[in-house]
Amino acid sequence: MGKWRTESCEQCGSDFYVREDWERPPRYCKPCREERAAKWYDKSCRHCGGTLRVCVEWDRIPDYHKECAWTEKPCEICGQGIRIHRGWDNPPRRHKECRESVAPKTASCAQCGHLFTISTGTQLRCKENGWGLPTRCPECKHDALLIKGAVGALRDTFRVPLETMIEKRGVFFTDKVAVVRNALNGDILAEVTMDKEGCFSTKRVAVATDARSGDEIARTREGCQGTFVSRRVAETYSSETGDQTHTTKMVEQGMLIRKRFAKTDPVNDVGGSIISRIVKRGWLFRKKVVETDRH
Numbered sequence: 100m101g102k103w104r105t106e107s108c109e110q111c112g113s114d115f116y117v118r119e120d121w122e123r124p125p126r127y128c129k130p131c132r133e134e135r136a137a138k139w140y141d142k143s144c145r146h147c148g149g150t151l152r153v154c155v156e157w158d159r160i161p162d163y164h165k166e167c168a169w170t171e172k173p174c175e176i177c178g179q180g181i182r183i184h185r186g187w188d189n190p191p192r193r194h195k196e197c198r199e200s201v202a203p204k205t206a207s208c209a210q211c212g213h214l215f216t217i218s219t220g221t222q223l224r225c226k227e228n229g230w231g232l233p234t235r236c237p238e239c240k241h242d243a244l245l246i247k248g249a250v251g252a253l254r255d256t257f258r259v260p261l262e263t264m265i266e267k268r269g270v271f272f273t274d275k276v277a278v279v280r281n282a283l284n285g286d287i288l289a290e291v292t293m294d295k296e297g298c299f300s301t302k303r304v305a306v307a308t309d310a311r312s313g314d315e316i317a318r319t320r321e322g323c324q325g326t327f328v329s330r331r332v333a334e335t336y337s338s339e340t341g342d343q344t345h346t347t348k349m350v351e352q353g354m355l356i357r358k359r360f361a362k363t364d365p366v367n368d369v370g371g372s373i374i375s376r377i378v379k380r381g382w383l384f385r386k387k388v389v390e391t392d393r394h
């Protein structure tokens with residue numbers, strides 16, 4: 100039997116007995132030990148469900164084991180891991196640097212020169228699909244289909260292959276002008292300008308005018324097609340009768356190199372489809388020309 104000796108409690112300082120042969124004598128007296136033990140309790144880890152021993156006096160009571168708290172999720176932009184604490188309400192989905200690399204950008208429109216913003220969403224979509232960033236402002240892009248629709252329909256008015264130059268819209272001229280020529284001899288046949296329609300002047304419309312007589316030939320407006328997935332189409336109406344004559348939509352073709360072109364179909368189905376595609380011309384000064392013909 101070992102001997103007893105006194106030890107002083109680290110918490111309250113009072114003396115208590117310990118046996119001399121105890122390897123690890125208690126540091127606190129019995130009342131203090133009981134008080135301390137009451138402050139500890141078990142809870143279950145929110146990740147693994149295992150036991151987590153915590154003390155009420157801690158400033159922050161953890162919900163996870165240390166080794167359970169952290170996880171890694173792939174960054175939405177670069178795919179590399181991001182360290183995420185399971186307790187975070189809004190865990191980051193992108194690295195900070197990655198996020199900054201796709202912050203909204205200001206670009207100047209290749210067609211009209213106006214500044215426009217390329218949103219983060221657009222940049223991500225381009226990245227995902229391997230596309231280049233848009234070079235035209237939304238308005239020019241929006242007008243392009245209407246202009247192609249107007250030009251496509253003109254193929255049935257003039258009955259010759261057409262060649263159209265889309266002129267740069269100046270800062271002072273808000274109407275984009277397309278000059279439509281006879282592809283065979285270069286004669287100017289018509290002009291297409293952009294205008295606004297409707298009581299609030301919100302709908303943009305492409306107006307085709309005969310270059311010789313100055314008479315309005317047709318108006319091309321935006322329409323929608325499709326039941327489940329609606330797609331933008333351009334609808335051309337004769338200015339003489341007011342009846343719809345053509346519908347134009349963008350079509351993609353090609354396996355490896357996808358080519359986009361506008362396909363204009365006469366409403367009465369006479370004559371078949373008219374194709375308008377952009378080609379680049381010139382060596383020193385490359386110009387974009389829209390070629391329009393039946394194929």
Ligand SMILES: [Zn+2]
Nearest residue numbers: 108111128131
């Ligand atoms: Zn004590």
Ligand SMILES: [Zn+2]
Nearest residue numbers: 144147164167
């Ligand atoms: Zn755990």
Ligand SMILES: [Zn+2]
Nearest residue numbers: 174177194197
């Ligand atoms: Zn990243």
Ligand SMILES: [Zn+2]
Nearest residue numbers: 208211236239
């Ligand atoms: Zn523009």
